[in-house]
Amino acid sequence: MSGGEATLFWILAPLAVIGALGMVLARNAVHSALWLVCTMLSLGVFYVAQAGPFIGMAQIIVYTGAIMMLFLFVLMLVGRDASDSLIETLRGQRVAAIVLGVGFAGIVGAGLSRALAGTGAIGLDAANENGNLQGIAQLLFTKYVFAFEVTSALLISAAVGAMILAHVERAKGEKPTQVDRMKARFAPGSYPGPKAGPGIFATSDSVATPARLPDGTFAERSISKILPVRELTSEESALKGTEK
Amino acid sequence: MDPTLQTFENDVWWIALIKVLGVFVLLLLLTLFTINYERKVVARMAVRPGPNQVGPKGWLQSLTDGLKLPFKEEIIPRTADKVIYFIAPVISATCAFTAFAVIPFGPVVSIFGQQTALQVTDVPVSVLVVLACSSLGIYGVVLAGWASGSTYPLLGGLRSSAQMISYEVAMGLSIVAVFMMSGSMSTSEIVAAQGDGREVSLFGLDFTAPGWYAVLLAPSFVIYAISAVGETNRAPFDLPEAESELVGGFHTEYSSFKFALFFLAEYINMITVSALCTTLFLGGWHATWPITLWSGANTGWWPMLWFLAKVLLCLFVFIWLRATLPRMRYDQFMRFGWKVLIPVNLVWILLLATVRVLQTSDLEAQTRFTLIGAAVLVVVLVAVLWPSGKKAAPAPSLAEQIAARPQGSFPLPPLDLQVPPSPRVARQVAERQPADVSSDRSEV
Missing domain, CATH: 1.20.120.1200 (NADH-ubiquinone/plastoquinone oxidoreductase chain 6, subunit NuoJ)
Structure with missing residues (x-):
């Protein structure tokens, strides 16, 4: 060296x-x-x-x-x-492991040094x-x-x-892909956008007034379930002079 | 004069020290420059001024930022593993600097009377040294994520390490082709192998075509360029730092000087992959055709200029990518790395090895052409007989699409809908006082 x-x-x-x-x-x-x-x-x-x-x-x-x-x-x-926890699960395991480990290292070392001595x-x-x-x-x-x-x-x-x-084997259609999920999202019966808020296209600002869908029907989801869906009377929906 | 491996063994210790110091200072300066360069280029591409306040035309902005960072308050999370939290940025920065030791800047020059190459050192396996440094650098990232004791850094660190390990495979494979062509793994020998271009006569003009491996090994070059972007966690592959998902990624909890070290390491890594790209594919410090008309182009200190110009060009591409491309999705990114880059690379290496064997073996011309013809025939047959996808039907008209909608679909307004003007708005407009421009302001 x-x-x-x-x-x-x-x-x-x-x-x-x-x-x-x-x-x-x-x-x-x-x-x-x-x-x-x-x-x-x-x-x-x-x-x-x-x-x-x-x-x-x-x-x-x-x-x-x-x-x-x-x-x-x-x-x-x-x-x-x-x-690691310090609790010995097998009694005497640590001592045995140390003795065996040191012994093994000794045998290998001694064997190698004897074999390679010359x-x-x-x-x-x-x-x-x-x-x-x-x-x-x-x-x-x-x-x-x-x-x-x-x-x-x-x-x-x-x-x-x-x-x-x-590997977990999955059949072809078992796990929905991104395309599947996208199609399901836009499928009939599930509305992809945010839910319509109350009062959209409506004649009043009240939370009890359901939103209207683009074709003019009421959106049931737009008001709380405990409120009945009804159209306001003309008196209720009349301007109250506070709009200015 | 091209350096050989022997040149480096003859270096005196103080020459080596000067070179190490030189590279260190150069890297720091290049980092400061690159940050400004990036900000200015991105700003220019986004049609805004960019940094323009500190120093001449804003060029000292990153210097002031760099000076400010170490003086900021250092916050260490209570759940952090203190020792590892401390050594993670050190590992990152050290590995980033070390990789530059084997990058050749130029030929043999004279420094204080000593003949020495413009490269800190070179070993027979220099390119592997760079790879080893980058794979050790991943430890900095993953340990930072782990030691921060916080969720976002951990996820960011895992993402980074997965990304860097995956793209390192593609990167290593793309370099194999260079080893095969140059017959060496030492950077100075690879540069020397690209030095002699062939004389090409085009439209009566005689010039030397570059012996660049970017031209000879174009697929490898493309794959290297892509995987280098992935390896350095830069846009469009900057998923570990996806602000919208992971805040800052692995260095979210780092502040002050430790954060500065990560920042430094990130930019130096970018410079290193650019420098390695220059060395392996763009002819290293050798000047290219129009400059080589001047016979002194590849002597003395001039090559360092060509080298730096090429590196800055590579960095520009990095910045250009960042300004142009949106971030990729994680699964697409991984699929691209493992299912596109690596297989393409393997096929290309196989092809190249076949060509090399055909070139060097002493086959008869007829046998050789028969072999090539057979291979081409097989490829053409596969391409022709590959089952083609079904032809898409023509898109239905709007009315057909509406008619085809099933029961319960989201209601549509009538297509000929005319929205009448709101009576309320009309009335409000009529009632509002017309603005009197001529009246005195004091009345208001």
């Missing part, structure tokens, strides 16, 4: 570990997701520093998108203010000879093309499966 790379490592490695711990320990699911972002970003920078710019950027773009999805799922499924770092110089991107493309589309395609088929079937599981 050169000096710059070592500095980068000692700054970002603790950040990545803190992010991982924070993800496990945070009460709030959204905070948890954000700690995960922190870890993933640190890893992305590591890749870039170790001569793998493409995979570093892919890590950032893909994992950002993935965690964003996680984030949105948390929002949609759990709600905004949800946080292996020296070669670096990516040979692999990046024709450019990092070109090298990856070469491998993906020649040697590993089958594995690549099979993986993509697997992912696509998983996505299609999830969509089928979540």
Whole structure:
């Protein structure tokens, strides 16, 4: 490791570990997701520093998108203010989980360190000879093309499966479309505009005077149900000298 | 001289610092300018004066607004998640600035005796850096919406993130064609690849056709332009800020300096997608035909001028769209992104890849033409044999339409109705004193 790379490592490695711990320990699911972002970003920078710019950027773009999805799922499924309760539902569960987790990490770490004890770092110089991107493309589309395609088929079937599981089949006319709703709104018997106010086309301003529809009939909806619909007498509807 | 990736590795640290500072200042100035530019252009299109009070012809309006914002009172909602509420605008602004680090402004120039390219840095995957910044920028938006602890910001934030994620897919796919043509993801190499246009002779006039990918890859360019508008949440795709439905969208609860950061980020994003559009499709800093008649057009600091001119042209289109088009409905917008832009893009990439393979492979001419002919035949057959829709019947006349109305329809007035003049109005007019213009005002 050169000096710059070592500095980068000692700054970002603790950040990545803190992010991982924070993800496990945070009460709030959204905070948890954000700690995960922190870890993933640190890893992305590591890749870039170790001569793998493409995979570093892919890590950032893909994992950002993935965690964003996680984030949105948390929002949609759990709600905004949800946080973990501290009550242990299974007795001793927490202790057991910690023991098992630390044990598993120990086994993996020990196994890896024993297996890789005599292996020296070669670096990516040979692999990046024709450019990092070109090298990856070469491998993906020649040697590993089958594995690549099979993986993509697997992912696509998983996505299609999830969509089928979540999809509710509706017959064609079951859910009214915007056009249906518009037609229903203007269909005979439902008046699309605002209801006529009392007194429209009428001979008096009284709330008891029904509005008239354009053809001259009374609009029953325009007056309160408790009022009888009647025409005013000529005396009642005569001008009272207050119009000026 | 075109920069290569090696050029950037040779930069001294203080040159890099100067360039970073330069880009930062340039972005701030461009933002201040763009806000005024937008307001003035929109005003001009709406036949009104626009900002014309502060500074010469109102050009300092956004500067004063920008200075005023940080001094305003800061209101933080009680239900807000304080830490995340604080970092959300910081994420937005940081990502917006970072994306500009890989945009090339010009060729190699001399700064204080050092030969350096007018671009902060370049990596083999620069375009991916821009995409990564924009996808991280979404976090600013969605976290702001979430942390505000209020309904409208939450809905606005969700809408924004859905919109930006969807349109980022279309944007990324439209850039793939550029990668295929230029064989590189580094912005400086993409600009260099567009540099050499072909000599074209038209009506006896010899000139160099632009090697722009906007011309060579027109479908990609159109899709990029549309998705860039969607990606930056600008009209007609500004659903996250639909005033009538969501107030201000994700930044409803933000005030003072934090709001200023969001505002800044929004405009810088607009400038970034314009700059990326210039870089990927409009030939970057290379001058175009009439200017290239002057041999010094692509040397020294001049290219920065061409670059800025192209960016301002792109920004003008953004503003023009805003002044012209009404906002789209959310479901139409999403359907357009997923069901039109992305499939069209995929088919276009497939087509382009086929053409590239046919060009580079050593097929015999006869085989090649047979393949092309067969493909064209299939397309024509599909187009001809595609089941056509029924022909619409001629529209019925007005009388027929009225006669066809079912029982219980809303009553219509008679069609030959003549409204008589109201007797009351006639009487009132007659009784009113005629206005006496000659009388003295003191009487009134």
